[in-house]
Amino acid sequence: MRTRIPTMLILCLGLICWIEPLSAQTPLPKPDHIVIVIEENHSFSQIIDSPAAPYLNALAKKGALLTNSHGITHPSQPNYIALFAGFIEGINGNTCPLALTTPNLHSTLAQAGQTFAGYAEDLPAVGATDCVASAYARKHSPWVNWQSSPINTVPPGDNHPFSEFPTDFSTLPTVSMVIPNQQNDMHNGTDPERIEVGDQWLRTHLDSYVQWADTHNSLLIVTWDEDNGKSDNHIPTILVGPMVRQGRFGEQVDHYGLLRTLEEMYGAQPVGLSRQAAPLTTIWTAPSSTR
Numbered sequence: 001m002r003t004r005i006p007t008m009l010i011l012c013l014g015l016i017c018w019i020e021p022l023s024a025q026t027p028l029p030k031p032d033h034i035v036i037v038i039e040e041n042h043s044f045s046q047i048i049d050s051p052a053a054p055y056l057n058a059l060a061k062k063g064a065l066l067t068n069s070h071g072i073t074h075p076s077q078p079n080y081i082a083l084f085a086g087f088i089e090g091i092n093g094n095t096c097p098l099a100l101t102t103p104n105l106h107s108t109l110a111q112a113g114q115t116f117a118g119y120a121e122d123l124p125a126v127g128a129t130d131c132v133a134s135a136y137a138r139k140h141s142p143w144v145n146w147q148s149s150p151i152n153t154v155p156p157g158d159n160h161p162f163s164e165f166p167t168d169f170s171t172l173p174t175v176s177m178v179i180p181n182q183q184n185d186m187h188n189g190t191d192p193e194r195i196e197v198g199d200q201w202l203r204t205h206l207d208s209y210v211q212w213a214d215t216h217n218s219l220l221i222v223t224w225d226e227d228n229g230k231s232d233n234h235i236p237t238i239l240v241g242p243m244v245r246q247g248r249f250g251e252q253v254d255h256y257g258l259l260r261t262l263e264e265m266y267g268a269q270p271v272g273l274s275r276q277a278a279p280l281t282t283i284w285t286a287p288s289s290t291r
Contacts, residue, residue, distance in 0.1 A: 026284045028265050029243035033172040033218040035209060038080065038140070038179060039198055040187035043227035044069070044234045052192035055203040056238065059210070059222065060248075063240030064283040068252045071226035071233040077139040079225040083255040084142035084177070086272020096131035096138050098145040103271040105175065105259065106143060107152040112268040115173035116154075118143045119162045121181040126164070127156025135181035135188070140225075143177070165205075169212050175262060178206070213241050223258065243284055251282045 044067070047053050048060060071079050077095070078088035085104040106116040122136035129147060131138045138144050146154040162179070166172055182188045186198040202222070210220055219241035227233050237253065253261075254277070261279040263270050270277075 026281075026286050028261070028279060028281070029217075029219075029284055030265050031217055031219040031241060031243060032174075033169065033213070033216075034175045034221065034262065034265075035172070035206070035213075035219070036083075036175070036177050036221045036223070037202065037206065038083070038177065038185070039222065039224045040076065040140075040182070040185045041226060041228055042186055042195065042224055042235070043231035044236050045231060046191065046228065047195065047224075047236045050192070050195060052195040053199040055199045055207070056222065056236070059202075059220075059240050060236070060238050061246070062210075063220075063238060063246060064244045065248045066237040066239070066251065066253055066280075066283075067248050068250045069223065069235050069237035070252075070254045071224065071235050072255050074226055074229060074233075076225045077142075079255055080140055080142040081145070082273075083223075083259055086256055086259050086270070086274035086277075094139040097129065099148055100145045101149045101151050103152050103269075104143070104146060104154070105262065105271070106146065106154045106158065108263060108268040108271050109174060109266060112266050114175070114266045114268065116143075116175045116177075117158045117160055117173045118154075118177045118179065119160045119165045120179040121162040121184060123159070123161040126161065127159050135183045137182055140179050140182075140185070141177075162205075169209055169216070169218065172218075174266065180205075210240055215242070217242060219243060221258070223255075239283065245283050245285055249283050251280060253280055 072082045075094055078091045081091055082088050085102050109116050118141055120141045122134040124133045129144055143154045144159055147156055180201055184198055184201040186194045221239050223237040224235040227235050256274045256277040260270055260274040260277040264279040
């Protein structure tokens with residue numbers, strides 16, 4: 001059962017009592033695990049309430065649907081880097097390879113005593129740096145750009161094929177990014193077929209985690225890199241877990257704000273332009289005294 005959030009607080013001074021409204025905000029939770037899945041090139045209106053995406057819409061009803069979520073720019077790669085490192089300066093295309101050195105989600109989580117790993121479908125091997133392999137594209141796996149960095153390095157051992165995504169979810173790192181290949185992330189093909197394929201992939205590969213997470217203080221986030229270029233980069237973002245309120249929420253967020261939310265959850269130092277962003281604050285349930 002989800003915790004009901006009180007909206008009023010009764011305060012008393014002697015025999016005099018009064019009622020004050022409570023803020024909709026609650027402290028940010030600290031999930032044991034977060035899994036972030038990034039989909040491709042679709043706007044909010046293309047996904048939400050679409051009959052081609054029944055699983056995604058079921059997740060949106062189960063958890064929190066952010067109705068004012070936006071990508072940063074176009075094309076794909078800068079948005080992935082924005083979510084991972086809080087910057088896109090000088091990166092305005094899908095150039096590969098890149099060699100980057102700035103602080104990032106991996107490095108700031110490590111400084112806070114937490115862990116990160118990326119899981120990309122069709123990555124040829126652990127630590128592979130290929131630009132393209134089968135339906136894998138490095139432009140969608142931002143952490144790889146730090147593997148050869150002398151500072152803020154992402155070790156090759158934290159760059160995994162999706163085939164190594166744990167079946168024992170308790171062994172997941174603190175934060176994981178999951179990148180379906182370009183056949184399954186809604187990138188290739190035409191609508192509605194590619195939406196249907198991506199939706200079914202999520203059901204097949206992540207639903208067991210969703211069910212487990214609900215009783216294990218863990219969180220799934222599904223978001224998109226960018227829209228289809230026709231809706232001011234308005235994208236769906238869905239969060240599902242026991243710490244999330246159910247409903248539609250108009251709190252404004254972009255990739256920098258989502259990154260800031262992750263950093264705040266674990267007391268990690270904000271990186272890049274996430275320093276100037278606000279974390280999500282209105283979608284969380286009140287902390288449970290039994291957890």
